[in-house]
Amino acid sequence: MEKEVSKRPAFSQVSDYSFDMPVSYMRGMRVPARVYADKTLLKEMDTRVFEQIANVSSLPGIVEHSLVMPDGHSGYGFPIGGVAAFDPDDGGIISPGGIGFDINCGMRLVLTNLTLDEVKPKIKELVDLLFSRIPTGVGNSSKLNISKDDFKMLAAEGSKWAVKKGFAYESDLKTTELGGSADWADPSKISDKAIARGLKQIGTLGSGNHYLEVQYVKPENIIDEKIAKRWGLFPNQIVIMLHTGSRGAGHQIATDYIEKFSRLAESGKGIKVNDKELACATFLSEPGQDYYKAMGCGVNISFANRQVITHQLRQAFSKVFKKDPEKLGMELLFDVAHNRASIEKHAIGKKERELLIHRKGSTGAYAPGRREIPLKYRKDGSPVIIGGSMETGSYLLVGSDNSEEAFSSTCHGSGRTKSRSQARKSTDGEKLFNSMLKRGIYVKSASWSGLAEESGDSYKNIDRVVDIINSANISRKVCKLLPLGNIKG
Amino acid sequence: MGYRFLKDISRSDVAVRVTSATLSGLISQAGAAFNRTMIMKPGSLPSDNTKKFSIYFKTEEELMFKFLNKLVYYKDVNNLLFRRFQVTKTKGHMVIEARGGRIDPEKIKPVVDIKAVTMHKFSVARKKGKWSMTAVFDV
Numbered sequence: 001m002e003k004e005v006s007k008r009p010a011f012s013q014v015s016d017y018s019f020d021m022p023v024s025y026m027r028g029m030r031v032p033a034r035v036y037a038d039k040t041l042l043k044e045m046d047t048r049v050f051e052q053i054a055n056v057s058s059l060p061g062i063v064e065h066s067l068v069m070p071d072g073h074s075g076y077g078f079p080i081g082g083v084a085a086f087d088p089d090d091g092g093i094i095s096p097g098g099i100g101f102d103i104n105c106g107m108r109l110v111l112t113n114l115t116l117d118e119v120k121p122k123i124k125e126l127v128d129l130l131f132s133r134i135p136t137g138v139g140n141s142s143k144l145n146i147s148k149d150d151f152k153m154l155a156a157e158g159s160k161w162a163v164k165k166g167f168a169y170e171s172d173l174k175t176t177e178l179g180g181s182a183d184w185a186d187p188s189k190i191s192d193k194a195i196a197r198g199l200k201q202i203g204t205l206g207s208g209n210h211y212l213e214v215q216y217v218k219p220e221n222i223i224d225e226k227i228a229k230r231w232g233l234f235p236n237q238i239v240i241m242l243h244t245g246s247r248g249a250g251h252q253i254a255t256d257y258i259e260k261f262s263r264l265a266e267s268g269k270g271i272k273v274n275d276k277e278l279a280c281a282t283f284l285s286e287p288g289q290d291y292y293k294a295m296g297c298g299v300n301i302s303f304a305n306r307q308v309i310t311h312q313l314r315q316a317f318s319k320v321f322k323k324d325p326e327k328l329g330m331e332l333l334f335d336v337a338h339n340r341a342s343i344e345k346h347a348i349g350k351k352e353r354e355l356l357i358h359r360k361g362s363t364g365a366y367a368p369g370r371r372e373i374p375l376k377y378r379k380d381g382s383p384v385i386i387g388g389s390m391e392t393g394s395y396l397l398v399g400s401d402n403s404e405e406a407f408s409s410t411c412h413g414s415g416r417t418k419s420r421s422q423a424r425k426s427t428d429g430e431k432l433f434n435s436m437l438k439r440g441i442y443v444k445s446a447s448w449s450g451l452a453e454e455s456g457d458s459y460k461n462i463d464r465v466v467d468i469i470n471s472a473n474i475s476r477k478v479c480k481l482l483p484l485g486n487i488k489g
Numbered sequence: 490m491g492y493r494f495l496k497d498i499s500r501s502d503v504a505v506r507v508t509s510a511t512l513s514g515l516i517s518q519a520g521a522a523f524n525r526t527m528i529m530k531p532g533s534l535p536s537d538n539t540k541k542f543s544i545y546f547k548t549e550e551e552l553m554f555k556f557l558n559k560l561v562y563y564k565d566v567n568n569l570l571f572r573r574f575q576v577t578k579t580k581g582h583m584v585i586e587a588r589g590g591r592i593d594p595e596k597i598k599p600v601v602d603i604k605a606v607t608m609h610k611f612s613v614a615r616k617k618g619k620w621s622m623t624a625v626f627d628v
Contacts, residue, residue: 076609138599139592197565251605276608
């Protein structure tokens with residue numbers, strides 16, 4: 001286990017599932033930090049999370065409190081599972097490290113009208129075909145031939161670009177956050193390096209914890225039957241979950257601006273921070289606005305990437321089941337990010353303020369009626385897609401009336417408990433493959449070691465994490481989804 | 490002298506410490522650590538491709554950060570990893586000739602992709618005549 005290098009804070013309990021860390025924990029903290037957890041999970045969190053969220057609480061313009069979700073673990077700069085709201089009118093900042101290198105990394109869930117009985121006998125054929133069609137892991141590049149100019153269009157338009165190119169249905173835009181396009185994106189704010197790295201990666205899954213998973217809806221796992229039905233879910237249905245992001249281009253955008261903000265700080269023209277990865281600029285300053293526009297490109301690159309993969313997914317299902325994707329009911333339920341900063345209105349005290357919400361490893365979870373929610377779901381609250389481990393299952397949640405308490409944010413996954421090297425030492429990838437096969441899960445991975453790193457016991461128990469979120473009522477369970485087949489890098 | 494992976498810095502990502510008696514050696518060892526993070530069999534990489542590039546720097550930390558970012562760039566843009574590095578120091582910059590080959594996933598036994606070099610705990614120092622670098626790769 002990792003070395004405990006930081007002191008544990010003296011928490012005050014706010015509710016059964018939330019705890020406040022006082023500003024006295026670390027010099028320079030402007031606001032407290034709130035951690036969503038139960039007492040046991042709080043004890044289990046590595047103490048570096050608290051040091052990192054204290055650093056976040058020290059940033060200029062932060063409002064009310066910083067937050068850590070129950071899947072929180074230490075990252076760099078911000079912890080994973082960290083949320084912070086900054087007021088641009090009060091010197092609030094924007095920080096690439098508060099968004100993550102993988103800008104707009106997120107989840108999407110695609111429906112089918114197929115049942116478990118129909119898909120199970122063909123799962124190997126299906127997964128093998130998906131693996132051959134969707135470039136996955138180290139050294140596999142995009143099968144698309146995109147020019148530099150075309151990439152700039154993609155970075156400006158996101159999923160709208162994909163619709164024009166025949167990789168998306170018009171209806172996909174209506175069930176993607178932001179309509180699948182960050183309209184503030186400006187490709188002139190991203191470097192040639194970012195474009196060069198992105199050119200060969202559109203439609204690729206990547207490696208690490210990115211995956212595409214064929215899942216099923218076990219009847220007893222439908223928790224909110226009314227919402228599940230309204231959203232097109234039914235017992236024993238097959239759905240597909242996808243987790244990936246903006247790939248190398250997004251990482252280059254983050255790297256470029258972290259360097260830029262660090263140089264400004266060193267020259268005395270920028271903001272000095274406790275950790276280099278917290279490099280930031282005042283949101284309304286020129287460098288801050290440049291990064292916001294560049295981040296918008298990362299958002300669009302990510303939407304386009306997931307959309308091209310969705311196209312390949314639909315084609316593969318169509319080939320195996322010998323029907324058009326439309327006839328297989330392959331609509332996009334939702335596409336939602338967990339690494340992004342968004343301008344949103346939130347009530348602080350009795351006053352509504354426009355804030356820049358940073359979510360790093362935290363999903364937007366909007367209460368019913370909020371304008372961020374696509375019209376189709378606005379009465380219910382926003383769909384929230386939570387990826388668990390490939391062995392244990394995932395969740396579909398909905399934003400609740402109480403989501404506002406957490407700046408419309410919730411968890412994003414289960415959160416790692418083991419480092420990658422620890423997981424490789426304790427798990428044999430090939431044995432894991434065979435064990436999963438016996439349990440009815442067929443997984444195709446680019447490497448055994450990559451598979452071992454993503455074993456179920458490398459993560460916190462997803463049920464426990466979601467139970468806390470559900471009990472804290474910052475989002476509610478709709479259904480749990482179980483794995484049947486999986487491809488990963 | 491060489492490299493070792495660190496358990497106590499990052500849970501999601503990969504931390505590495507590289508040491509060498511010389512700065513040129515530090516570059517070569519950092520390149521080796523980069524490869525080993527991504528693939529099981531760096532020895533199976535071909536050596537039929539060369540890239541020559543200059544790095545301008547004020548500090549050794551800047552040099553190593555820029556060098557590792559070059560490796561990320563060539564990996565994504567040209568699908569190349571490098572096995573050998575010839576380093577020439579000239580006034581204010583380093584000229585590096587990197588020799589390696591294209592990544593063939595069938596041969597190299599992939600592990601995980603390095604997507605970025607983070608500044609988290611990134612450091613380069615010289616103590617008792619030995620250079621060392623600590624880096625965390627975002628994977």
